[in-house]
Amino acid sequence: MLMGSCLQCGSVTLMLLVTVITVDARTLAASDTGAASDIAAASDTEAASDTGAAGDTEAASDTRATSDTAAASDTGAASDTEQLPTNNYQYLDGHQVWRVEEEEGNTTILQQLHVAGVLDVLDHSGPSRTIRVPPESLSEVNYNLQNAGVHYLVLIHDLATYLRIEWYLRHLATHPRVEVTSIGKSVEGRNIWLVHIMPATTCRGGRSAAVMPRHHQRQKHYRAAKARSIWLEAGLHAREWISVSVALQLIHNMVRECSVGRAVHVYVVPMANPDGYVYTWTHQRMWRKNRRRNHGSNCDGVDLNRNWDFQFGVGASSSPCSEIYQGPSSFSEPETQSLRDAMHQVNSVSKLMLVLALHSYGQLLLYPFGHTTEPAPHTPAMRRLGNIFAQHAKVGSGTVYDVMNSATGLYFSSGSTDDWAKGVLNTKFVYTLELRNKVTFLLNADQIFPTGQEVWDGLRAMIEALTPEKLSE
Ligand code: 0X9
Ligand code: ZN
Secondary structure, three states, X not given: OHHHHHHHHXXXXXXXXXXXXXXXXXXXXXXXXXXXXXXXXXXXXXXXXXXXXXXXXXXXXXXXXXXXXXXXXXXXXXXHHHHOOOOHHHHHOOOEEEEEEOOOOHHHHHHHHHHOOOOEEOOOXXXXXXXXXXXXXXXXXXXXXXXOOOOEEEEEOOHHHHOXXXXXXXXXXXXXXXXXXXXXXXXXXXXXEEEEEXXXXXXXXXXXXXXXXXXXXXXXXXXXOOOEEEEEXXXXXXXXXXXXXXXXXXXXXXXXXXXXXXXXXXXXXXXXXXXXXXXHHHOOOOOOOOOOEOOOOOOEOOOOOOOOOOOOOOOOEOOOOOOOEOOOOOOOOHHHHHHHHHHHXXXXXXXXXXXXXXXXXXXXXXXXXXXXXXXXXXXXXXXXXXXXXXXXXXXXXXXXXXXXXXXXXXXXXXXXXXXXXXXXXXXXXXEEEEEOOOOOOOOOHHHHHXXXXXXXXXXXXXXXXXOOOOOOO
């Protein structure tokens, strides 16, 4: 059953991707990110494709990592994961997408091949047909089409490659206001990408203005070197897929509505724990930690939100089998090291005024600290700005986000991104945003865009409130 739903969702993704590729081919050198929303949609749909399938309320009920025995929480989802294909990407490895021109007689041959099960027709409206051809059918389909005199164009040579979010980031990097760099590698050697959206120097209306030459942007960038910046982190916890989708939507909106980020550099790490994320697709949907092989233990993974060097070890576990395993020492993990170094670097060039870590679930906007209920510096200001977020997020969607201290509102914990930003970097406005919903990590696909939209509404209002200093101590 799960297999069926996944394949179906895969088809939806494929169709979206085909649209994207077509749009992208037309607009590759174009200035704005008109294609990006579709791409983000594709990424989201990809992320969504088995959330629906895995919509098991049993798995949903017990998955928050509040205790050392939380390793057991994944067992709720184990029955789901056992039925999942071992690797969704593998399933699409080597599959190609072709566009077949609408010519006399070709619908018949396509229909025959479709019925024979050697290809998949992704759309049914003219003037051309888009088909997915599995690797084992490539020569057979090619032979039959050539024999019938039917022309085709290979749109995608290897579908698996395109299904990765990295594809979107590569596309994004062609935008003149955007830089995408790798800030380091994960335990398994995957890149940790940082998206830097530079301040928009020319805005007309709410949308991106005509594009300036890249060197011009650079000059402005250096001149504005003392400008302030905001930092968004997503996907530190592998199973919290909605945070990755929301980060991609925020990037898209930020680039499109350039007036919002006029005075700030925006830095986004959309997937801070890539190994864990991939693992949630390939093995265990409810995986939380990174993919560290822990010495002397049968249990893998370090909780990257317990590994930062601020109050390390308070409200965390020293047992590798725990879902909140802090690691052998603070910053033992390459993922947290990379994030730390990049945050230091950004902070030294353009002071971080806001750090927002996207997580799920709970609909909570949490401010530090997690190890104590004693108020952190600037607590009243953080509460005020937090309330601005909550008010604006609620307007369009009705979703309520409660603004509270993380130790009182959630539970005691430490070694997290937010507390480190507050305690070490002294960033004034620091939050962890627990996204939709209030019961589960597993959201239906129809929740993805509204969640991104409400977060955008809230974040935009926050950024506007911060430019220039509108909030006093
Ligand atoms: O436990 C966490 O790391 C976060 N919750 S989650 O369900 N996404 O795992 C909350 C972190 C809040 N921040 C601090 N306690 N510092
Ligand atoms: Zn989390």
